Amino acid sequence: MKKNKPKYKQIIDAAVIVIAENGYHQAQVSKIAKQAGVADGTIYLYFKNKEDILISLFQEKMGSFVERLDELIKHEKTAAQKLKVLIENHFLILSEDPHLAIVTQLELRQSNKELRQKINEVLKGYLELVDRILDQGVRSGEFSKGLDIRLARQMIFGTLDETVTNWVMKEQRYNLADLAPKVHELLLLGCKGEK
Amino acid sequence: MKKNKPKYKQIIDAAVIVIAENGYHQAQVSKIAKQAGVADGTIYLYFKNKEDILISLFQEKMGSFVERLDELIKHEKTAAQKLKVLIENHFLILSEDPHLAIVTQLELRQSNKELRQKINEVLKGYLELVDRILDQGVRSGEFSKGLDIRLARQMIFGTLDETVTNWVMKEQRYNLADLAPKVHELLLLGCKGEK
Amino acid sequence: MKKNKPKYKQIIDAAVIVIAENGYHQAQVSKIAKQAGVADGTIYLYFKNKEDILISLFQEKMGSFVERLDELIKHEKTAAQKLKVLIENHFLILSEDPHLAIVTQLELRQSNKELRQKINEVLKGYLELVDRILDQGVRSGEFSKGLDIRLARQMIFGTLDETVTNWVMKEQRYNLADLAPKVHELLLLGCKGEK
Amino acid sequence: MKKNKPKYKQIIDAAVIVIAENGYHQAQVSKIAKQAGVADGTIYLYFKNKEDILISLFQEKMGSFVERLDELIKHEKTAAQKLKVLIENHFLILSEDPHLAIVTQLELRQSNKELRQKINEVLKGYLELVDRILDQGVRSGEFSKGLDIRLARQMIFGTLDETVTNWVMKEQRYNLADLAPKVHELLLLGCKGEK
DNA sequence: TATGAATGAGTCTTCATTCAT
DNA sequence: GATGAATGAAGACTCATTCAT
Numbered sequence: 001m002k003k004n005k006p007k008y009k010q011i012i013d014a015a016v017i018v019i020a021e022n023g024y025h026q027a028q029v030s031k032i033a034k035q036a037g038v039a040d041g042t043i044y045l046y047f048k049n050k051e052d053i054l055i056s057l058f059q060e061k062m063g064s065f066v067e068r069l070d071e072l073i074k075h076e077k078t079a080a081q082k083l084k085v086l087i088e089n090h091f092l093i094l095s096e097d098p099h100l101a102i103v104t105q106l107e108l109r110q111s112n113k114e115l116r117q118k119i120n121e122v123l124k125g126y127l128e129l130v131d132r133i134l135d136q137g138v139r140s141g142e143f144s145k146g147l148d149i150r151l152a153r154q155m156i157f158g159t160l161d162e163t164v165t166n167w168v169m170k171e172q173r174y175n176l177a178d179l180a181p182k183v184h185e186l187l188l189l190g191c192k193g194e195k
Numbered sequence: 196m197k198k199n200k201p202k203y204k205q206i207i208d209a210a211v212i213v214i215a216e217n218g219y220h221q222a223q224v225s226k227i228a229k230q231a232g233v234a235d236g237t238i239y240l241y242f243k244n245k246e247d248i249l250i251s252l253f254q255e256k257m258g259s260f261v262e263r264l265d266e267l268i269k270h271e272k273t274a275a276q277k278l279k280v281l282i283e284n285h286f287l288i289l290s291e292d293p294h295l296a297i298v299t300q301l302e303l304r305q306s307n308k309e310l311r312q313k314i315n316e317v318l319k320g321y322l323e324l325v326d327r328i329l330d331q332g333v334r335s336g337e338f339s340k341g342l343d344i345r346l347a348r349q350m351i352f353g354t355l356d357e358t359v360t361n362w363v364m365k366e367q368r369y370n371l372a373d374l375a376p377k378v379h380e381l382l383l384l385g386c387k388g389e390k
Numbered sequence: 391m392k393k394n395k396p397k398y399k400q401i402i403d404a405a406v407i408v409i410a411e412n413g414y415h416q417a418q419v420s421k422i423a424k425q426a427g428v429a430d431g432t433i434y435l436y437f438k439n440k441e442d443i444l445i446s447l448f449q450e451k452m453g454s455f456v457e458r459l460d461e462l463i464k465h466e467k468t469a470a471q472k473l474k475v476l477i478e479n480h481f482l483i484l485s486e487d488p489h490l491a492i493v494t495q496l497e498l499r500q501s502n503k504e505l506r507q508k509i510n511e512v513l514k515g516y517l518e519l520v521d522r523i524l525d526q527g528v529r530s531g532e533f534s535k536g537l538d539i540r541l542a543r544q545m546i547f548g549t550l551d552e553t554v555t556n557w558v559m560k561e562q563r564y565n566l567a568d569l570a571p572k573v574h575e576l577l578l579l580g581c582k583g584e585k
Numbered sequence: 586m587k588k589n590k591p592k593y594k595q596i597i598d599a600a601v602i603v604i605a606e607n608g609y610h611q612a613q614v615s616k617i618a619k620q621a622g623v624a625d626g627t628i629y630l631y632f633k634n635k636e637d638i639l640i641s642l643f644q645e646k647m648g649s650f651v652e653r654l655d656e657l658i659k660h661e662k663t664a665a666q667k668l669k670v671l672i673e674n675h676f677l678i679l680s681e682d683p684h685l686a687i688v689t690q691l692e693l694r695q696s697n698k699e700l701r702q703k704i705n706e707v708l709k710g711y712l713e714l715v716d717r718i719l720d721q722g723v724r725s726g727e728f729s730k731g732l733d734i735r736l737a738r739q740m741i742f743g744t745l746d747e748t749v750t751n752w753v754m755k756e757q758r759y760n761l762a763d764l765a766p767k768v769h770e771l772l773l774l775g776c777k778g779e780k
Numbered sequence: 781t782a783t784g785a786a787t788g789a790g791t792c793t794t795c796a797t798t799c800a801t
Numbered sequence: 802g803a804t805g806a807a808t809g810a811a812g813a814c815t816c817a818t819t820c821a822t
Contacts, residue, residue, distance in 0.1 A: 007806095025307055029792060039808045041794080050792065110305050112220055120364075148377050151358070155381055158357025159350040166349060169315070182343050186350050189388060190381040224817060225784095234783040236819080245817060397785095415697055419813060429787045431815075440813065500695045502610055510754070538767050544751055545744040545771050552743025553736070559705070572733050576740050576775040583774060614796060615805095624804040626798080635796060 008046050011036045012057050020099035024107040029053075054111060055118050061100055065093060066125040073129070079137030080188055083156075086133065087187070088180040090160055095176045105161075105168045130156055137191060144193025156187055203241050206231045207252050215294035219302040224248075249306060250313050256295055260288060261320040268324070274332030275383055278351075281328065282382070283375040285355055290371045300356075300363045325351055332386060339388025351382055398436050401426045402447050410489035414497040419443075444501060445508050451490055455483060456515040463519070469527030470578055473546075476523065477577070478570040480550055485566045495551075495558045520546055527581060534583025546577055593631050596621045597642050605684035609692040614638075639696060640703050646685055650678060651710040658714070664722030665773055668741075671718065672772070673765040675745055680761045690746075690753045715741055722776060729778025741772055 014036035019027045029050050033040045047053045076082045094101040130153045137143035167176045209231035214222040228235045242248045271277045289296040325348045332338035362371045404426035409417040423430045437443045466472045484491040520543045527533035557566045599621035604612040618625045632638045661667045679686040715738045722728035752761045
């Protein structure tokens with residue numbers, strides 16, 4: 001299994017750095033190889049082509065992102081509490097890896113439609129996580145019975161994404177994680193519905 | 196003033212069609228020229244370079260988008276009502292022009308960082324509109340006193356944007372405008388705060 | 391019609407020279423462009439891709455080759471005389487253009503199967519010319535009634551081709567055209583059959 | 586002597602199969618190694634480089650081809666009879682090994698000039714065989730006294746080669762060996778000269 | 781104004797060969 | 802002898818922009 005060999009992760013990590021520092025369109029394969037400390041040709045022993053590096057990058061990073069969130073949420077009981085932990089850690093994890101934040105929020109969105117479609121497949125895992133929280137909330141009576149789960153999910157994801165993107169575009173000059181409580185409060189009100 | 200000459204708008208409209216139908220990366224200047232019915236060189240009599248076409252496209256289309264919204268909102272009194280009209284028409288206007296929806300939600304996001312930065316400048320007009328509504332709502336007591344306007348704006352814009360993008364990516368198969376009431380309800384709860 | 395523009399022929403002639411002097415595998419597009427005195431990109435205004443240059447080269451050169459032979463043969467009456475003129479001029483025309491001889495006999499044969507298949511299409515014109523001579527000869531009684539036209543054509547083409555190739559590989563050190571009478575005599579005997 | 590070790594022949598046979606089935610340009614060293622059941626690096630214990638595989642392939646296969654023909658001809662008395670056996674077996678041997686026929690008639694001709702020059706060295710053995718037959722024929726009075734041996738050899742080789750190539754390009758759909766008598770008849774007439 | 785032919789910089793990928801094990 | 806992971810050089814093609822007419 002190539003994914004377990006050290007060079008596989010080495011190349012992906014190099015790609016994150018090169019894309020974050022040079023931008024998507026200036027991230028040549030040769031630059032990634034140099035950053036990874038391997039020859040250009042070695043890249044192609046581990047990845048089918050350049051697009052495959054980017055897809056794998058997203059799958060690896062986003063996959064473990066969703067896994068981490070999933071693990072943390074398990075220990076919470078209420079949907080509200082789960083949403084809180086989700087938001088806190090969504091912000092926290094991206095705060096911890098500024099390069100990754102730049103790549104996922106800005107650079108990878110410049111990719112073409114096909115690549116973005118594959119990225120969306122990976123995002124589904126995240127969106128399902130949100131859906132499960134919303135579903136629990138509605139069932140338990142925490143959230144409004146009439147809550148449209150698809151819309152609520154779009155609100156939650158849209159808000160978090162927009163908040164992180166703003167933070168990245170402001171060059172990460174303020175503390176993203178600090179925003180979590182207020183964002184949680186805002187989103188929760190929408191979910192709870194009219195009292 | 197070049198912007199008032201017929202070919203200026205002719206080229207921008209051609210760009211919208213070509214980008215929507217071929218995608219950002221397949222929208223060559225020569226294709227836009229052909230669609231506009233002018234020679235390649237003629238483009239450069241009206242635009243500095245290709246990026247200038249795209250920025251101008253966004254300015255023209257988004258400018259009139261904001262103007263239309265601004266005009267409609269004027270006639271509403273309460274902040275809640277203004278927000279309602281904003282959402283309804285944000286959805287309605289993009290529903291009316293499927294090509295434009297594709298271009299703004301999907302294709303133009305593939306542009307590079309600098310272009311996106313300029314696009315954000317144009318978006319400021321829209322965000323200020325939202326801010327004015329929120330500000331009025333807080334002042335009038337409709338919305339929570341403690342409302343963080345920046346976060347609320349990010350929630351509103353993020354939610355609307357995510358909702359429209361989902362609709363475009365689902366190939367506009369359902370009626371976007373129908374979602375307005377529920378989205379308004381969701382967002383309003385967040386703005387009103389705990390009762 | 392691109393084929394009538396001067397640069398079209400200019401590029402083809404450049405390709406013949408570059409391939410003859412550098413060999414098929416060392417005939418880069420940039421080298422051909424330089425030899426033709428145009429920019430690399432200009433090549434692609436006249437040819438779909440590199441392969442298209444080579445096919446066009448063969449079509450143009452071989453096309454006029456067949457046309458010239460066809461024209462000359464018309465004036466001869468007997469099949470034997472036509473065969474004589476064919477052989478003489480086959481040798482003469484290639485003698486006149488040493489570069490072309492190298493390209494057609496040695497270099498273009500290194501191309502891949504698809505290209506060679508297309509080259510064969512062009513060669514059909516030549517083979518049909520031979521067939522017509524053989525057919526006339528058989529009908530007029532000059533050649534053996536039992537002559538297998540396909541085999542006779544393969545003998546004629548095979549012999550001429552082998553003879554020219556040998557001459558090219560011997561670096562054109564002797565006079566190819568001088569061989570025509572003897573080659574004609576040899577081939578004619580086969581066609582006439584047992585007396 | 587490496588040539589006597591089993592892997593030497595194993596690799597050459599693998600090369601014939603891989604080239605015949607994939608074409609010259611798709612016959613990578615790694616593919617040949619895989620077909621031969623050895624590691625890539627092992628190839629280089631038996632051959633200097635890739636070209637050396639191809640030259641050796643031709644030498645081995647063509648060497649035994651000439652040997653077999655030589656052996657068979659020995660038993661014939663007249664030059665005409667020898668020519669007959671030569672043609673029959675030239676066709677027969679290639680008919681028996683369709684892979685080899687594809688490789689020698691089509692694929693190996695795509696190699697570069699140097700390789701083809703070395704191939705020609707190997708072919709000399711065959712051409713000398715033909716020369717000896719012709720020489721005997723002239724001396725014995727079977728063939729025309731004025732016969733130009735070089736031209737006659739080019740006619741014979743050119744005709745046989747063209748005939749086999751046509752058969753291979755027609756995907757070996759008819760029986761090549763059946764053509765031998767007629768081809769022999771045709772060529773013999775040329776050699777015998779005017780009666 | 782308008783044209784459109786010409787320009788030329790820039791990059792992903794393949795594959796023969798090596799060499800540490 | 803045998804392996805196979807790693808190397809790195811090399812080239813076709815696109816397309817935004819110019820400028821002579």
